[in-house]
Amino acid sequence: MYRVGIDVGGTGIKVGILNEAHQLVTEGSIPTVISDAFESQVARIVQCIRETASGAGIGEHEIESVGVGIPGIANDEGVVIKCTNMGWNHVPFSATFRRLWDVPVRIDNDANVAALAESVSGVSAGTSSSVFITVGTGIGSGIIINGKIWKGFHGIGGELGHVILKLDGEPCSCGNRGCLERYCSATALIRMGREAVHGHPESGILASASGDASRIEARTVIDNARTGDPIAVEVYGRFISYLSQAIASVVNLLDPEVIVIGGGVSKAGSFLLDPIREEYKRYVIFNDQPMPEIKLAILGSKAGIIGAAML
Amino acid sequence: MYRVGIDVGGTGIKVGILNEAHQLVTEGSIPTVISDAFESQVARIVQCIRETASGAGIGEHEIESVGVGIPGIANDEGVVIKCTNMGWNHVPFSATFRRLWDVPVRIDNDANVAALAESVSGVSAGTSSSVFITVGTGIGSGIIINGKIWKGFHGIGGELGHVILKLDGEPCSCGNRGCLERYCSATALIRMGREAVHGHPESGILASASGDASRIEARTVIDNARTGDPIAVEVYGRFISYLSQAIASVVNLLDPEVIVIGGGVSKAGSFLLDPIREEYKRYVIFNDQPMPEIKLAILGSKAGIIGAAML
Numbered sequence: 001m002y003r004v005g006i007d008v009g010g011t012g013i014k015v016g017i018l019n020e021a022h023q024l025v026t027e028g029s030i031p032t033v034i035s036d037a038f039e040s041q042v043a044r045i046v047q048c049i050r051e052t053a054s055g056a057g058i059g060e061h062e063i064e065s066v067g068v069g070i071p072g073i074a075n076d077e078g079v080v081i082k083c084t085n086m087g088w089n090h091v092p093f094s095a096t097f098r099r100l101w102d103v104p105v106r107i108d109n110d111a112n113v114a115a116l117a118e119s120v121s122g123v124s125a126g127t128s129s130s131v132f133i134t135v136g137t138g139i140g141s142g143i144i145i146n147g148k149i150w151k152g153f154h155g156i157g158g159e160l161g162h163v164i165l166k167l168d169g170e171p172c173s174c175g176n177r178g179c180l181e182r183y184c185s186a187t188a189l190i191r192m193g194r195e196a197v198h199g200h201p202e203s204g205i206l207a208s209a210s211g212d213a214s215r216i217e218a219r220t221v222i223d224n225a226r227t228g229d230p231i232a233v234e235v236y237g238r239f240i241s242y243l244s245q246a247i248a249s250v251v252n253l254l255d256p257e258v259i260v261i262g263g264g265v266s267k268a269g270s271f272l273l274d275p276i277r278e279e280y281k282r283y284v285i286f287n288d289q290p291m292p293e294i295k296l297a298i299l300g301s302k303a304g305i306i307g308a309a310m311l
Numbered sequence: 312m313y314r315v316g317i318d319v320g321g322t323g324i325k326v327g328i329l330n331e332a333h334q335l336v337t338e339g340s341i342p343t344v345i346s347d348a349f350e351s352q353v354a355r356i357v358q359c360i361r362e363t364a365s366g367a368g369i370g371e372h373e374i375e376s377v378g379v380g381i382p383g384i385a386n387d388e389g390v391v392i393k394c395t396n397m398g399w400n401h402v403p404f405s406a407t408f409r410r411l412w413d414v415p416v417r418i419d420n421d422a423n424v425a426a427l428a429e430s431v432s433g434v435s436a437g438t439s440s441s442v443f444i445t446v447g448t449g450i451g452s453g454i455i456i457n458g459k460i461w462k463g464f465h466g467i468g469g470e471l472g473h474v475i476l477k478l479d480g481e482p483c484s485c486g487n488r489g490c491l492e493r494y495c496s497a498t499a500l501i502r503m504g505r506e507a508v509h510g511h512p513e514s515g516i517l518a519s520a521s522g523d524a525s526r527i528e529a530r531t532v533i534d535n536a537r538t539g540d541p542i543a544v545e546v547y548g549r550f551i552s553y554l555s556q557a558i559a560s561v562v563n564l565l566d567p568e569v570i571v572i573g574g575g576v577s578k579a580g581s582f583l584l585d586p587i588r589e590e591y592k593r594y595v596i597f598n599d600q601p602m603p604e605i606k607l608a609i610l611g612s613k614a615g616i617i618g619a620a621m622l
Binding site for chain 1: 384392393438439440452454456457461462463464465466467468469470471473474475476477478479480485486487489494553556557559560562563564565566567568593594595596597600601602603
């Protein structure tokens, strides 16, 4: 038997089919068409699964379940409560899907399913508790406790990105100020880089962006920090300090077995991991005790479909 | 059969004996003598339990277990890893106790046991997940998930007071800056009150402290806010805002069924609860969804012995 995992994103929808050993045997994808009616979007997803399965010689009756990861929240009845990128608000995803294909369907947040994927067949495999943090445009997170996703009693938890890290700090798109993702995301690193070159036109950061501050990306700052540009080193060091403090807060509150860092910024590899591993312990209250290991995610962009299939 | 609960504090040690319906049937206490050797301290606790039991006509063989709440951390083998107030560091509490009285002994952090007490027979009874926050000299917390204390994989979690709430903020006794308890505890309210009267000698806060800023207590600020003193209203409003943001961070990350506020400041009752209930939702990311209720603890100073007995 096989399980299907679907990763719904604002630009594309990915489909993966896993065998019983949690191995990805085939994949497919369709572009996201946000202007489509909800029912048509579901129908296109069903169609994509059917084509992907048949392309790999897998019959419909061999698929035992479908899991869906969305950039939003859903309840246990398969209703998508909120998924801003897709324009879905209180839509009955599972029921709509099952009218076209009667198979068990489960839905969860995309960071939660990535956390599950890493904890079952990724870098945190074999652990009973972990917190997965995606450091990308924003900060996403998924909490695994006793081997299961903990998304809260009302299904609104796991939003580390909107834990307040600086009272009265930077305004956030959510309407609050000082949210953690304003200091620890790729977007934050870009903002800090752009601010820093204002007073330092000589910085390598600006040269790498062809002298145009608006073209500074997270990678621009990271690459210049690697080569020792003083402004980039200062900005990146501050970013590492903020992220380390955020991680230490997770340790002080939740103390999982492992903390996994994924998302675009994690591509910096050991240049990200090594300084964090050195610094976060300083902010842990019981820092003379054993504490969570920090690791980089290994499933990358496949984590979404793999984890969804595991739901 | 009966269960014993012990609440170890820096000034006194309380002993309570509970029946099978979790009711407290008798209590005893001894002063804490920190200068005593560890073995003597344990012997005095054993002696106090024996006297308390016999005073209520309870025989030693009728006691099936002993639970201990400490202002520190302990492991599952009954070793106190760290308990600064008592001067205990890696001391074998259970083993020492059981040489004097061979009964099962379990130890946990005092905020964790208070959380357990409230979740079994207090204000959060009947819920499967809750976060208990004590707002006193510092901020303590206990997390209950699926009916059990979650103190982390390494036993160092549940320390909400040292989650960072303001990057580069007020220095904390733990060595970090901007810890949550620097903004949300009674100590924080006192600091804010003392700072505010500096520029406002006309404030009722100062008058209530006989003109001596060093005599301002949390209650001084709260009482003056109640009667409408403008400086006290401003300071207390800021305190409520900080505590509301801290609570919203707990919701965004953990989303328990209920959040319970205890500790000295909770004696302000609805004058504390009402504005928090109104304000915290503003900082919750999915604030158009059902979310945790905020309640005041009801077991008060008995929560420690009741929860310890439940371990």
